[in-house]
Amino acid sequence: MNDPDGRRELVRVCRMLYERGLTVSAGGNMSLRLNDGTFLITPSGKNKGLLTEKEIVRIDKDGTPFGGGTPSIERFLHLALYDSNPSVNAVVHCHPLYCTALAVREEKVDCSLTPEGIILLGEVPMVEYHTPGSAELVEAVRERHSHMAMTMARHGALTQGRDLIEAYNRMEELEFQAHLQILTRGAEGLPGAEISKIRGGAP
Ligand SMILES: [Zn+2]
Numbered sequence: 151m152n153d154p155d156g157r158r159e160l161v162r163v164c165r166m167l168y169e170r171g172l173t174v175s176a177g178g179n180m181s182l183r184l185n186d187g188t189f190l191i192t193p194s195g196k197n198k199g200l201l202t203e204k205e206i207v208r209i210d211k212d213g214t215p216f217g218g219g220t221p222s223i224e225r226f227l228h229l230a231l232y233d234s235n236p237s238v239n240a241v242v243h244c245h246p247l248y249c250t251a252l253a254v255r256e257e258k259v260d261c262s263l264t265p266e267g268i269i270l271l272g273e274v275p276m277v278e279y280h281t282p283g284s285a286e287l288v289e290a291v292r293e294r295h296s297h298m299a300m301t302m303a304r305h306g307a308l309t310q311g312r313d314l315i316e317a318y319n320r321m322e323e324l325e326f327q328a329h330l331q332i333l334t335r336g337a338e339g340l341p342g343a344e345i346s347k348i349r350g351g352a353p
Contacts, residue, residue, distance in 0.1 A: 168199030178244030179222035234295035245306035262339030
């Protein structure tokens with residue numbers, strides 16, 4: 151994606167995340183890989199429902215911004231995932247209420263309750279707690295890079311995708327699964343044989 155289209159798309163998806171209640175106030179950060187190998191990322195400390203295209207910050211692969219703007223402090227976490235996953239072009243990190251509730255309890259989101267969770271998310275690991283913005287958090291996320299969704303203990307959730315809509319859909323589904331898990335507390339996941347069948351060829 152090029153710079154102007156990328157800015158438009160990122161602002162649009164940030165607004166969808168905000169309006170859906172998946173991110174609140176200035177929380178979370180979202181990014182996109184551009185065709186030229188640079189990245190667009192949300193600025194630090196801004197409400198995601200009110201972002202403008204001009205406020206989006208372009209950074210290089212080392213996290214250095216071009217021109218003005220202060221990129222999110224979590225940019226290294228995004229860059230670690232892009233570096234590890236060449237097919238990933240978008241990363242969404244936010245603090246959805248039910249994912250975060252489970253993450254505060256240090257419980258993983260179990261995505262085997264319904265077929266949709268298995269198809270879209272599969273196994274969702276939980277990263278142990280590290281200070282936001284720290285190198286330790288970046289390394290802990292990098293270790294789980296092959297998972298397209300993960301939660302972070304006492305913090306929030308993170309998804310990746312080939313494009314922003316795929317990363318958005320995974321976040322929306324992850325929050326649905328976390329909410330479902332809380333509402334159906336104690337329910338068993340689908341049996342292993344059924345999970346294999348679903349993974350083998352979804353209708
Ligand atoms: Zn966060």
